[in-house]
Amino acid sequence: MPSVQQYDGTLDPVDHLETFRTMMLLHGASDRFLCRAFPTSLTGAARDWYSRLKPNYVDSFREFADDLVRHFMSSQRPHKTATSLMALRQEDGESLKEFISRFNREALQVPNLDPSAATNALLAGAKSIEFR
Structure with missing residues (x-):
């Protein structure tokens, strides 16, 4: 499995998700595999957040990613204009x-x-x- 820096909830979640998704898709990973592998890229507060999710909570990686971004929105980098x-x-x-x-x-x-x-x-x- 490709190596991706672990996400602890303090940096921009969108950056982490895009890095993870790109690495996994480069290796031909399916949506189902993305959902199963993503928790291995989490640590600290992000791992704690994940561990509190109900089993079979998400139906797609997109849904999972949206929830992660919403939860860690305060860590998002403000958009420049x-x-x-x-x-x-x-x-x-x-x-x-x-x-x-x-x-x-x-x-x-x-x-x-x-x-x-x-x-x-x-x-x-x-x-x-x-x-x-």
């Missing part, structure tokens, strides 16, 4: 190159980012007049 990019500003002492690198790391976390919104946010946040 184009609006959140508008709040980024080049800091005092930060080079333009460093700012652009930081901006790009944030922009990669925005799903379906419109290129014109990204460009506008980058230009608004940069201090360099030459860059604008």
